[in-house]
Amino acid sequence: MRSRSRAQVLGIAVLLLLSGCAPAPQPIESPSAAAPESASPTPTPSPRPAVEPTAAFDVTCGDVAVAIEAVVGAPATPMQPVMSTVSTMNWIPGPAQYMFQRAGGIACSAGDESGYWEVTIVPGAQAVIDGAEERGQPTVPGGGCENDYCRFEITDGDVHLSAFVYDPDAVADEASQLEAAFTALVSAAASRVREVEHGDSGIVGARCERFMRTEELTRLLGTEVREFTAFGGWGIPAEVYHVVNGASHCLYTSPGSGYEVQSHLEITMLPAGAWAFERQEGTPVIVDGADAATTSTGSYGRTFLDLRIGPDWIRLTTFDDGSGAPDPLPIAELVVRNFTVGHLAPQ
Structure with a gap:
């Protein structure tokens, strides 16, 4: 921060299991499920502009x-x-x-x-x-x-x-x-706190199975998949994310426990987060049923696919298992279909 004579690097490992969240309780807000699109020819009202929420106080x-x-x-x-x-x-x-x-x-x-x-x-x-x-x-x-x-x-x-x-x-x-x-x-x-409006959202209160079931991902990837729930700890960020915002954090891994598991897919989200989605850099892609989508890459071989579905932002992350991260596009198409239309009947 001050000018330094030499670079100093943090030696803190960022560990998946120290994720700061445990199985989520019910959110404060009432869930508002996304309904399938109507076949009616009635014109659909224009959606609200994607506007950043206003803080409840004046400090910036x-x-x-x-x-x-x-x-x-x-x-x-x-x-x-x-x-x-x-x-x-x-x-x-x-x-x-x-x-x-x-x-x-x-x-x-x-x-x-x-x-x-x-x-x-x-x-x-x-x-x-x-x-x-x-x-x-x-x-x-x-x-x-x-x-x-x-x-x-x-x-x-x-x-x-x-x-x-x-x-x-x-x-x-x-x-x-x-x-x-x-x-x-x-x-x-x-000294001056005011009431603020929370933007409309279709993902508040939606649990992980609404987006992807383990058996669906197992079929897509051709390997057995489990939903990981043994997250460690809690804290104010987890309380805000899960309870105040009503968002879900979904992680799908290989069978096993602790550090032995291989992560396959992670889903995180921001209710009414279209405004933040629009600030992300990435390569635009087409995902059926999504209003917009982009792909990008992260550290450790991770691949991100960001989706805007109505007012909401959903991120899918796939992980490098040694042979490269799986293509998230087929996963994204299924996630969008599951959320907007519903799960397909088992084959």
């Missing part, structure tokens, strides 16, 4: 960046209004990076492995904190710095701030300066 990522940079200096990469992908849980990149905006909050991050930070601020703090604690992850208020890593959890009224800073050039009083900056930010956010 610009405010966050100014406050942090006053303490730790400018980051190696510009601030982005999304959750960080540096040393994070494997399910975060993509739709989940925008989960706090869907919840009426903000997510901001900057930097790279040599030094980075992430701040999330969410309204409805008490419900989120209580939910995370109920599912086994109490939120410890306060925070501090140790070995160049700083963590803070600060609540003011019904607004909660979570912050993580990695600064290998940290100075002695950095913890107190950061705590003062974060306390001021969450206090400013809590």
Whole structure:
């Protein structure tokens, strides 16, 4: 963050099983299932424009960046209004990076492995904190710095701030300066909280089998597939993603447990996330039944296929098993059909 004499790289492994989410409880919002298209000739109303949700408070990522940079200096990469992908849980990149905006909050991050930070601020703090604690992850208020890593959890009224800073050039009083900056930010956010509207969505409350059944993927891939449910831990991000937003995180693997399994397909999503889908880079492809689709690649040989179905964004990730990641296009076509029309009868 400050100018460095040498590059320093985090040695934190990003492990699939430390995914920060357990089997999901019921979402707060009521499910709104997507119905098949009508054969009626009645003209369909134009969909609402894909507009980013409005935060429930006036604090912005610009405010966050100014406050942090006053303490730790400018980051190696510009601030982005999304959750960080540096040393994070494997399910975060993509739709989940925008989960706090869907919840009426903000997510901001900057930097790279040599030094980075992430701040999330969410309204409805008490419900989120209580939910995370109920599912086994109490939120410890306060925070501090140790070995160049700083963590803070600060609540003011019904607004909660979570912050993580990695600064290998940290100075002695950095913890107190950061705590003062974060306390001021969450206090400013809590001083004026307003109700916000959640955009319409067809995927709120939809469980994994709505998109893909294990027997369907087994037939497509020609190998036995199981739905993986032994995720480790919970926390505020998982509470926001699953409960507040009503989204599902679906992982299909080979049979087995722990680190022995081979991942085949992961599905993540952002309800009413068409606005965020439109910001993604990728190669356009045609998927029957989807309003738009793109493909791209990620680290470790992963292949992404992003779908926009009505107002919603769904990401499919396939994994390299040593011979390359499976083509996600046939999988995407089945996911879209399952969601918009329904599952085919077993053959």
